[in-house]
Each structure stands twice: as C-alpha cells, then as structure tokens.
Amino acid sequence: MATIGRRTGAVGTALVLALTIGGSALAGIGIDRSSDEQALAPTRAPASATIEQKVDKLLSQMTTQEKLQQVQLLSDGQITDADAKAGVGSVFSLVDPEQINHFQHIAVEQSRLHIPILFAYDTIHGYRTIFPVPLGAASSFDPEVAQADAAVGARESATEGLKQVYSPMVDVSHEPRWGRIVEGAGEDPYLGSVMAAARVKGAQGTDYSAPDKVVSSVKHYVAYGEPEGGRDYNTTDMSESRLRNFYLPPFKAAIDAGADTVMCSFNAINGVPGCANKYTETDILKKEWRFDGFVESDYTAVAELRACPPVEPDSGPCGHGVAADGPEAGAAALMAGTDSEMVSTNIRDYGQQLLADHQITMSRLDDAVRRILRVKFRAGLFDHPYVDVTTASDPASYGRPEDLAKSRWAASRSMVLLKNDGQPLPLDPSKSTALIGPLGATVDEMLGPWSGRGTDPLAPKFVTLFDGLKAASSAPVTYTAACNLAHNFDPPNNANPPITPDEEVCAGPGDDGTTIQDAVTAADNADQVVLALGESAFMSGEANSRSQLDLPGHQEELLDAVAATGKPVVVVLFNGHPLDLTAVQDKAAAILEAWFPGTEGGNAVADVLYGKVDPGGKLPVSMPRGVGTVPYYYNHEPTGRPCDATFKWNSRYRDQSTCQPLYPFGYGLSYTSFDVSNLKLSRSSVGRNGTVTVTMDVKNTGERAGDDVVQMYIHDPVASISQPVRRLRGFQRVSLESGESTTVTFTLDKSDFGFYDNRGKFVVEPGTIEVYGGDSSAAAMERSFTVTR
Numbered sequence: 001m002a003t004i005g006r007r008t009g010a011v012g013t014a015l016v017l018a019l020t021i022g023g024s025a026l027a028g029i030g031i032d033r034s035s036d037e038q039a040l041a042p043t044r045a046p047a048s049a050t051i052e053q054k055v056d057k058l059l060s061q062m063t064t065q066e067k068l069q070q071v072q073l074l075s076d077g078q079i080t081d082a083d084a085k086a087g088v089g090s091v092f093s094l095v096d097p098e099q100i101n102h103f104q105h106i107a108v109e110q111s112r113l114h115i116p117i118l119f120a121y122d123t124i125h126g127y128r129t130i131f132p133v134p135l136g137a138a139s140s141f142d143p144e145v146a147q148a149d150a151a152v153g154a155r156e157s158a159t160e161g162l163k164q165v166y167s168p169m170v171d172v173s174h175e176p177r178w179g180r181i182v183e184g185a186g187e188d189p190y191l192g193s194v195m196a197a198a199r200v201k202g203a204q205g206t207d208y209s210a211p212d213k214v215v216s217s218v219k220h221y222v223a224y225g226e227p228e229g230g231r232d233y234n235t236t237d238m239s240e241s242r243l244r245n246f247y248l249p250p251f252k253a254a255i256d257a258g259a260d261t262v263m264c265s266f267n268a269i270n271g272v273p274g275c276a277n278k279y280t281e282t283d284i285l286k287k288e289w290r291f292d293g294f295v296e297s298d299y300t301a302v303a304e305l306r307a308c309p310p311v312e313p314d315s316g317p318c319g320h321g322v323a324a325d326g327p328e329a330g331a332a333a334l335m336a337g338t339d340s341e342m343v344s345t346n347i348r349d350y351g352q353q354l355l356a357d358h359q360i361t362m363s364r365l366d367d368a369v370r371r372i373l374r375v376k377f378r379a380g381l382f383d384h385p386y387v388d389v390t391t392a393s394d395p396a397s398y399g400r401p402e403d404l405a406k407s408r409w410a411a412s413r414s415m416v417l418l419k420n421d422g423q424p425l426p427l428d429p430s431k432s433t434a435l436i437g438p439l440g441a442t443v444d445e446m447l448g449p450w451s452g453r454g455t456d457p458l459a460p461k462f463v464t465l466f467d468g469l470k471a472a473s474s475a476p477v478t479y480t481a482a483c484n485l486a487h488n489f490d491p492p493n494n495a496n497p498p499i500t501p502d503e504e505v506c507a508g509p510g511d512d513g514t515t516i517q518d519a520v521t522a523a524d525n526a527d528q529v530v531l532a533l534g535e536s537a538f539m540s541g542e543a544n545s546r547s548q549l550d551l552p553g554h555q556e557e558l559l560d561a562v563a564a565t566g567k568p569v570v571v572v573l574f575n576g577h578p579l580d581l582t583a584v585q586d587k588a589a590a591i592l593e594a595w596f597p598g599t600e601g602g603n604a605v606a607d608v609l610y611g612k613v614d615p616g617g618k619l620p621v622s623m624p625r626g627v628g629t630v631p632y633y634y635n636h637e638p639t640g641r642p643c644d645a646t647f648k649w650n651s652r653y654r655d656q657s658t659c660q661p662l663y664p665f666g667y668g669l670s671y672t673s674f675d676v677s678n679l680k681l682s683r684s685s686v687g688r689n690g691t692v693t694v695t696m697d698v699k700n701t702g703e704r705a706g707d708d709v710v711q712m713y714i715h716d717p718v719a720s721i722s723q724p725v726r727r728l729r730g731f732q733r734v735s736l737e738s739g740e741s742t743t744v745t746f747t748l749d750k751s752d753f754g755f756y757d758n759r760g761k762f763v764v765e766p767g768t769i770e771v772y773g774g775d776s777s778a779a780a781m782e783r784s785f786t787v788t789r
C-alpha cells in the first residue's frame with residue numbers, strides 16, 4: 001500500500017489529493033479467500049434501494065421486444081427515429097447536441113416507457129481540450145495528472161450531452177509494437193491500477209449524475225494488451241496467474257473506484273473471445289468483484305464471434321468461430337455476461353427466437369436490462385435527459401483557461417528526459433534556437449491518435465512546438481521542417497496501403513519547402529538546436545501496430561546531418577509507440593520524450609526545454625534495444641538460465657552485448673540530481689495479515705529545484721510459482737528545492753506480498769520478501785523481511 005500525493009505543482013494546491021492504493025483501494029486484488037473473507041468485502045458503494053425499486057418497476061412493465069431494444073448500442077451512423085421510438089438503449093459517437101436532443105426527445109416522449117438513451121463517446125485523453133496521451137500521463141507517475149485529464153474530459157463531454165465515456169483504457173501491455181499501447185498506462189499493473197482509479201474518480205466524481213460528470217467504461221476486458229506479434233486484435237494465450245497478477249488488477253482498481261460500465265474486448269484469451277467469456281465477464285467481474293453495472297461489447301465484437309463463411313461474399317464481421325451464425329453469437333455473448341451489443345444487432349434481432357429455443361434465458365436478459373437501467377438511473381438521465389444546446393454550442397464552454405492550464409501542466413509533468421550529456425538542457429532563452437524537423441510545427445499530430453473533438457471549430461487553438469518556443473524565448477527562433485511527415489490518416493475506405501507509407505517519412509522536402517541541407521544551414525546559424533522527430537499521430541492507436549520500432553522513414557539521416565555540424569543536438573520525440581532509440585541515443589546530446597502532449601503541447605515542451613518546469617517523468621514502459629528483443633518488460637519472471645550477455649548457455653541474444661533494455665521502466669533524468677538513501681523497514685518479520693512500513697529518504701543534491709519519483713519494488717525469491725524479478729508496489733513523485741530532502745513512506749501488506757497462483761487462488765506464502773528502493777526499476781538499495789505462517 002502506498003499513499004500517493006503531489007507535493008507541489010504548477011497548477012497549485014487545488015489539485016492536491018491523496019489516493020490510497022494497495023491494502024485499501026486495491027484490497028480485492030490481493031485476497032486469500034480461504035483465510036480472509038472479510039477482506040473480500042466489496043469497496044463499491046451499495047446499490048441504492050430507491051433506484052433498485054425504480055429499476056424493478058420499469059423492468060416489470062417492459063415487453064420482451066423492449067428489453068431487446070434496451071440491450072442494443074448503436075453508432076451515430078446507425079441510429080434512426082424508429083430505433084429511438086422503439087426504445088434503443090444507447091448510442092455512441094453522436095456529438096451534435098441538436099441531434100442528441102432530437103433522438104432523446106423521441107425516446108423520452110414517444111417510446112412507450114419513456115426510457116432515455118445513454119449517449120457515449122471515446123473521450124480518452126480529452127474531449128476538446130486534449131491532454132497528453134495516456135502513456136504520457138502514466139509517465140508523470142502522478143495520479144493527479146490522470147484525474148485532471150478525466151475530469152476536464154468529463155465536463156466537456158457532458159456539456160455536449162454525453163453521459164458515458166469509453167475510458168479509461170487500462171490494458172497492461174508488454175508490446176511496443178502494438179499501436180494501442182499509447183492508450184494505456186504501460187507495462188506495469190500497479191502503476192496501471194493507480195492511474196485507472198484516478199481516471200475513474202476524475203470522470204465520475206462521487207456521483208456521476210452531476211452535470212459535469214459521466215460514467216466510465218473500463219476497457220478492453222481483458223488482456224487485450226498482449227496480442228501475439230503485437231498485431232491488434234490478435235490471439236492471446238495466458239496462464240491464470242498471469243491473467244490475475246498482470247492484467248486484471250487495473251480493471252479491479254477501476255471497478256473499486258466506482259466504474260459502472262466495462263467494455264469486453266475483441267481478442268480471445270485461451271481461445272475464448274472477451275465478449276463470450278463467462279469466466280471473466282460473469283464469474284470474475286460480476287460475481288467475484290460484485291460489479292453491478294453493465295458490460296457493453298466492443299465494436300461488432302459479438303458478430304465477430306461467428307465463423308466466417310468459406311466462400312460467401314462479405315457477410316459482415318466474423319472470424320472467431322465460437323458461434324456458427326448470428327443467433328449463436330448473440331446467445332454466446334449474452335449468456336457469457338455481455339449486457340449490451342455494440343453496432344452488430346444479433347441479440348436484438350434473434351432474441352425472441354433464442355428465448356423460444358431456450359438458447360438464452362429471460363432471467364439473463366432481465367439481468368442485462370436491469371444493469372443498463374441501473375446505470376441510467378445512477379446517471380440521473382431520467383431527471384435530466386436533455387442537453388442545453390446553447391451551452392453546448394458555445395465555444396466558451398470548451399478550452400477554458402483553467403483547463404488549458406491543467407492540460408499544459410499535465411503535459412509538462414508527462415515528459416521524460418532520457419539523456420542530457422554535457423547539459424545542453426535547459427536551453428538558454430537569451431540565445432537563438434534553430435527548431436528543425438517534420439514535427440516542429442505540425443498542427444494536429446500533437447494531439448495523438450485519439451484526439452476526440454480536439455480539432456473541430458469549438459476546440460481551443462492548439463500550440464505547435466514552434467509557437468511554444470517563440471513564446472518562451474527572448475532570442476530569435478527559426479523553424480526548418482527539413483523534410484516531410486507522413487500524414488498517415490486512415491484512408492476513407494480503410495484501404496491499404498495507408499496514404500503515406502512509413503518509409504516515405506522524411507524522404508522529401510518539408511511542408512515549408514525546406515530540405516535537410518537547409519536544416520544544416522539553420523543549425524550552423526543558431527546557438528542552440530532542437531530537432532522534433534518521431535511518429536505521426538496515426539502511426540499508433542487502434543489497428544496501427546508497427547513491425548519496426550525505430551524512427552520511421554529517413555529521420556535518422558536528418559539527425560546525422562544536423563549532428564555533423566558539431567552543435568549539441570537536442571531531440572524532442574513525439575510518438576505513441578515506445579521506440580527503439582539506439583541510433584538516436586548515439587547521436588543526440590539530449591533526448592526529451594514528449595509523447596503526444598495535447599492541445600498545449602508546444603507550450604508544455606517549451607516549459608521543459610527552457611527549464612521553467614523540471615522534467616520529472618519516468619518511463620512507464622521499457623525502451624527496447626532493437627525490435628527483435630520485444631516483448632521485454634522489467635517485471636518478467638526469472639529463468640533457470642538468467643540472462644548473461646557474456647556467456648553462452650543462458651537466456652540471451654547472441655547479437656546483443658547486454659541483457660538490459662536501452663532505458664528501463666521507471667527511468668528518467670532531471671535537470672538536478674537526487675540521492676535516494678536510507679531504505680528502512682519497520683520490522684524484519686510479519687504475519688500474513690500484518691503490515692511492513694518502508695521508508696526512504698530522497699535529497700535534491702543539485703543546484704536547482706526539481707522532481708524525482710521515489711520507487712519501491714519487491715521480489716519473492718522462493719515461491720510455489722516463479723515470481724517476477726521485481727514488482728513495483730509503491731511510488732511517490734516529490735518536488736524538492738536544491739538541498740531539500742524528505743522521507744517517503746510506503747506500507748506493504750498481503751495484497752502486495754501475496755500473489756495469484758494458477759488455480760486463481762490468492763496465496764500468501766511464508767518466506768523472504770526482498771524490498772528494493774530507488775528512482776527506477778534498477779533500484780539498487782535492498783532490504784528484506786520474512787513473512788511468517
């Protein structure tokens with residue numbers, strides 16, 4: 001258990017909160033059911049009797065057909081007046097407030113039972129005020145960043161008439177090739193759990209019927225982050241212990257934080273697709289965790305349960321082959337625990353026939369409808385079904401100054417300084433700066449692949465890096481694109497290949513007509529050089545996996561040419577995949593990982609480059625050395641032949657001279673230096689129900705104020721099944737003045753030192769637990785304690 005809080009920050013104390021994670025908020029993750037029933041008690045608020053009565057009353061009035069409409073979730077392109085009148089349950093991606101009201105008026109005034117529609121949207125890291133991508137926010141190691149993002153996104157979404165967000169995406173992933181790694185919190189279940197809980201609290205508050213709150217849908221349930229080969233939607237095969245120790249915890253944390261909806265995933269685990277998986281949907285989520293909200297399928301995921309006909313022309317989505325046809329798919333999904341079907345319409349279309357054939361039961365259908373109605377009542381939709389179109393259409397409702405300030409603050413806290421040899425950073429604002437590179441003045445790339453409504457006319461103006469540098473510098477700043485970027489938006493017809501293949505990045509002149517030679521001249525003429533490199537936004541995100549992880553196209557040639565001037569080159573990276581930076585590391589003097597920083601990105605990067613904000617972020621993923629070494633993750637299990645690059649008969653690559661990634665999980669530099677010392681445990685032995693307090697001192701040993709993230713890892717060296725070599729179980733970001741020090745305290749209990757075995761049972765085994773302290777996953781300080789019987 002760790003108490004996490006921000007000491008100081010640019011936005012001020014209004015945002016300060018304490019999130020308790022571990023023995024309390026994450027209690028259900030680590031429970032030995034056989035020995036401690038009390039600890040199983042759900043942390044969710046009990047259902048309200050008043051709401052339950054209303055749900056029961058309404059349900060008792062519904063016809064079968066009305067129930068089948070209620071479990072249907074349609075897209076903006078599908079919904080018709082007839083659907084609204086028939087009592088359709090939910091609609092997503094409809095963002096025109098007039099249209100929202102249009103359909104809502106029909107549902108509320110013309111449908112027989114006047115049940116309002118739930119309108120949903122993918123507000124992933126902002127609606128119109130865009131925050132850094134979630135992988136960036138996770139780099140802040142600050143739950144307040146995630147909470148602020150979710151709260152601003154919820155307010156703007158609710159203003160538009162939306163009452164559900166398909167967020168947070170909490171898929172732990174060890175796959176840098178997977179495009180959707182950008183949407184989550186990286187490779188660690190503990191960090192992912194802290195961020196998941198913070199996002200739910202930000203979006204829902206304590207009562208999501210509030211006008212500025214929405215209900216969160218946690219996705220993609222579950223283990224979607226581990227597709228074989230890193231290809232989106234692909235197969236996943238995993239042990240029970242892996243599932244429970246790595247992939248379920250962030251979902252459990254989100255549910256415990258109050259998330260009332262969940263999206264089941266496209267992929268199959270051990271051959272069972274997420275939306276037909278009774279074990280995960282019903283046994284774990286609804287029974288074990290006592291989740292009483294509803295589960296919606298992902299987009300056409302129910303139809304995809306069907307086998308594809310061998311020769312027939314296009315029959316729509318299909319593939320998993322766990323159902324022969326649409327009716328079987330609908331039955332499999334509903335009976336497994338899927339309560340609402342997105343886009344495909346099998347449950348609605350075939351429900352009557354399935355009931356008659358006893359393929360589905362009325363009690364399961366009733367349960368699904370009851371869950372949907374419960375969420376609608378909790379959301380206050382029956383009392384406030386309509387959106388105020390005037391406020392929704394007012395530009396002043398979006399990008400409010402205080403929200404832009406939060407977005408800027410969040411982005412600057414999310415950056416990770418990977419290298420700063422010879423201290424070219426921070427830049428001197430009184431010296432001239434040459435900004436070079438295809439990402440230096442791009443408009444929408446800064447927003448990342450899930451940019452919500454961040455580019456529409458009501459969205460605030462976004463800030464390019466060029467704009468940000470000019471505003472921060474008192475000396476001249478020049479911009480030279482030097483080469484082109486692939487504006488890799490998906491083609492309208494989803495055709496392949498994409499509009500611009502990755503190889504064509506930086507293969508020709510930039511948007512401003514400049515070339516690499518112009519860049520060399522600009523570098524020669526300036527005191528300081530900043531190179532903006534990386535990926536275009538649509539190289540990551542859904543269906544955008546990559547088989548290469550280096551800088552796309554010819555960007556390294558640009559780096560080589562500019563580095564050859566002899567000027568120390570500062571590389572700022574904008575990207576969604578964790579990249580293989582081996583070549584960049586060799587040539588750049590400094591590297592700042594900025595991810596996709598959002599609406600205020602240019603200002604936030606300038607804040608860090610010119611030293612107004614100390615880069616205190618840490619990596620939430622390991623950065624690989626070569627794509628052939630992935631998946632690599634710090635919390636891997638040991639082997640009988642641990643990696644030793646100097647010796648043959650062990651778990652190594654013959655062509656790698658080290659066993660380490662280029663940059664490890666939890667790594668990040670600062671403009672100052674820190675000393676983390678004095679790791680102490682409160683006791684040397686503990687009973688299974690006891691706690692151990694862990695303390696460490698951290699001192700700012702440098703000349704400037706700055707941020708560090710103190711991290712605590714544990715390892716169980718002898719267990720009935722091999723335990724990860726390290727597991728993060730506590731962190732705290734601290735801001736310290738030069739010379740200042742503080743003591744950070746964590747508490748460990750059985751939810752930390754126990755683990756799930758392959759029977760799905762939580763066990764706390766007697767023996768030694770090693771504790772490591774420091775400011776990265778390579779933390780060197782070590783102590784240990786013994787868990788007694």
Ligand code: BGC
Nearest residue numbers: 092122166219263298299542
């Ligand atoms: C994605 C989900 C998203 C849904 C609705 C799907 O393709 O996998 O993450 O919420 O579309 O937009």
